[in-house]
Amino acid sequence: IHFQTVLMLKCQFAKFAIPALLCMIVAAVYLNHLWDISWKLRNPWESRVCACRKCLADRDPWFEELMDSSPNPFLSKDHNTSEDEFEWWRVNTDSFEPQNIQLFEVIPPTAGVVGPSPGRCRTCAVVGNSGNLNGSHYGSLIDRNDVVIRMNQGPTEGYEDDVGSKTTHRVMYPHTAVKLDNSSRLVFFVMVLNPAFMKYVHEALLKRKGRYPSTGFITVALSLQICDEVNVFGFGADKQGNWNHYFEKLKNKRLRTGQHAGNQEYKVIEELHNKQKIQLFGR
The missing domain is CATH 3.90.1480.20 (Glycosyl transferase family 29)
Incomplete structure (x- = not known):
C-alpha cells in the first residue's frame, strides 16, 4: 500500500512538475531576452551615440x-x-x-x-x-x-x-x-x-x-x-x-x-x- 501511494504521488508530481518546468524554461528564455534588450538600452557603448540619458544625435x-x-x-x-x-x-x-x-x-x-x-x-x-x-x-x-x-x-x-x-x-x-x-x-x-x-x-x-x-x-x-x-x-x-x-x-x-x-x-x-x-x- 505504501509503495502504491508513493507511486501515485510521483505520478501526480510528474503531472504538474513537467508543465511547470517547461514554463520555467520558457520564462528563463524570455527574461534573458528582456535582459539582453535592457542591457543594450542601458549600455551607451552598444547602442547610443553619446553617454547622456538622451542624446541630441539619437536617430531621428x-x-x-x-x-x-x-x-x-x-x-x-x-x-x-x-x-x-x-x-x-x-x-x-x-x-x-x-x-x-x-x-x-x-x-x-x-x-x-x-x-x-x-x-x-x-x-x-x-x-x-x-x-x-x-x-x-x-x-x-x-x-x-x-x-x-x-x-x-x-x-x-x-x-x-x-x-x-x-x-x-x-x-x-x-x-x-x-x-x-x-x-x-x-x-x-x-x-x-x-x-x-x-x-x-x-x-x-x-x-x-x-x-x-x-x-x-x-x-x-x-x-x-x-x-x-x-x-x-x-x-x-x-x-x-x-x-x-x-x-x-x-x-x-x-x-x-x-x-x-x-x-x-x-x-x-x-x-x-x-x-x-x-x-x-x-x-
Whole structure:
C-alpha cells in the first residue's frame, strides 16, 4: 500500500512538475531576452551615440535632416563664403565695420566641430537674459552643466541664485561686447560665425521671419551643433510681449521683440522641446 501511494504521488508530481518546468524554461528564455534588450538600452557603448540619458544625435529622421542641411557654424580659412552669403550677412546683421576686421585674424585654418562620442556626455546650458529668470532659483541647475553659454552683457554677479555663476562661453555681437570676468573660456563673436550658418538659421529654422536671428536664437542653434544635451533657460517675452532682461528694468514698454521674430524664435524653441531635442525651463 505504501509503495502504491508513493507511486501515485510521483505520478501526480510528474503531472504538474513537467508543465511547470517547461514554463520555467520558457520564462528563463524570455527574461534573458528582456535582459539582453535592457542591457543594450542601458549600455551607451552598444547602442547610443553619446553617454547622456538622451542624446541630441539619437536617430531621428527629422533632426538628422535638419543637421545634415546645416553649414559648419564656424568660419575657417578653408571655407569660401559665397557672395550671396556675405551680402546677406553684411546687409542684415550690421556687423561689418572696419574696426572689427581684426577679429578675422583669429579664424583658425579649419573649423572642426567635435561630434558625439559613446564615452562622453557633454551637457550644455544656454542661458538667455529673459526677466523670467528672476526668482527662478535655477542657478545650481545651470552651473551643473559642463558648458554654460551666456550672451551679450548678461551678468552673473548678484544674480547667482537665479542664473548661476559659471560661464564657459559667451556669444555676442561686437557692438554689445562687455568686459568679461576670468570664468569665460571662449567668446564667440557673432561676426565670426559662418555667414552661411547664420543665413541657414534664418531661412531653415525661422522661415525668413524677422530681419535676422537674435543672439539668443543663434546660440540655441549653435548648441545643437556642439552639445550632446541642451538645457535652455531665460527665453521668452513678458506678459505684454516684450523682451525684458533679468538685470534691468524695461523702459520701452512698446519694445516687443525689436527687429527679431521673437514669437517665431520661441515657437521653434518650444518645438525642439516638444520633440525632446532640448529641455526648456521656465515656460
